[in-house]
Amino acid sequence: GESVGLHLPTLSVQEGDNSIINCAYSNSASDYFIWYKQESGKGPQFIIDIRSNMDKRQGQRVTVLLNKTVKHLSLQIAATQPGDSAVYFCAESRGVGGNTPLVFGKGTRLSVIA
Amino acid sequence: NAGVTQTPKFQVLKTGQSMTLQCAQDMNHEYMSWYRQDPGMGLRLIHYSVGAGITDQGEVPNGYNVSRSTTEDFPLRLLSAAPSQTSVYFCASRVLAGGRELFFGEGSRLTVL
Numbered sequence: 001g002e003s004v005g006l007h008l009p010t011l012s013v014q015e016g017d018n019s020i021i022n023c024a025y026s027n028s029a030s031d032y033f034i035w036y037k038q039e040s041g042k043g044p045q046f047i048i049d050i051r052s053n054m055d056k057r058q059g060q061r062v063t064v065l066l067n068k069t070v071k072h073l074s075l076q077i078a079a080t081q082p083g084d085s086a087v088y089f090c091a092e093s094r095g096v097g098g099n100t101p102l103v104f105g106k107g108t109r110l111s112v113i114a
Numbered sequence: 115n116a117g118v119t120q121t122p123k124f125q126v127l128k129t130g131q132s133m134t135l136q137c138a139q140d141m142n143h144e145y146m147s148w149y150r151q152d153p154g155m156g157l158r159l160i161h162y163s164v165g166a167g168i169t170d171q172g173e174v175p176n177g178y179n180v181s182r183s184t185t186e187d188f189p190l191r192l193l194s195a196a197p198s199q200t201s202v203y204f205c206a207s208r209v210l211a212g213g214r215e216l217f218f219g220e221g222s223r224l225t226v227l
Contacts, residue, residue: 008154032214043118043204043218044157089156091214098210099164101147101172106156 008087010109019077021108023090026071032093033066034102035075037086044089047075077110085112116140120205120219127195127226135190135222137205143217144210146188150174150201151221157204163188164210195226 036044050057063076147162159172163182179191206216
């Protein structure tokens, strides 16, 4: 199986509860922040993004909050399901414009307890 | 729709050997990039490209070479493999304009003995 993700911070949540995954970023000039989900043995999958001029964005069962004052990003998952079990990464586009690369955080493992 | 295709999926090398990880995308994305993923380290950017003929270094470029002769392909070369390059490698692509959604391949697991 996939060995990446060992030694990651882990969040354990009861099925049906809400999950909150946090991320701190470093670059004040980043113009986009993105959340990715990675299931075992697969590549990361896009969940939701938020531009730096916003503080909240909602998707299907997910909400991303951005606090630029303290450089903090969070992902909220409503009514967590077993299929949400995965490693979650935040990423920032360090700079302004489409040419800037994405830099990823170290990830948080979400474990859903049925 | 194939998306981002990486080959090979698994490879074992001996120290000092060379090899190329292939990445191809069929979405006409201008931007392509390579990441490596190690336990507890997240994804670290190796190299990226914003178009054919243009490449740039990421966070951990040492020991890796890239080229971008076409829009579709972005191979990653290891000229002299070292055990520290044992990792899972991901290729990803996206459009330049608009958001920053990266589309990832399924990964290539490389072991250097």
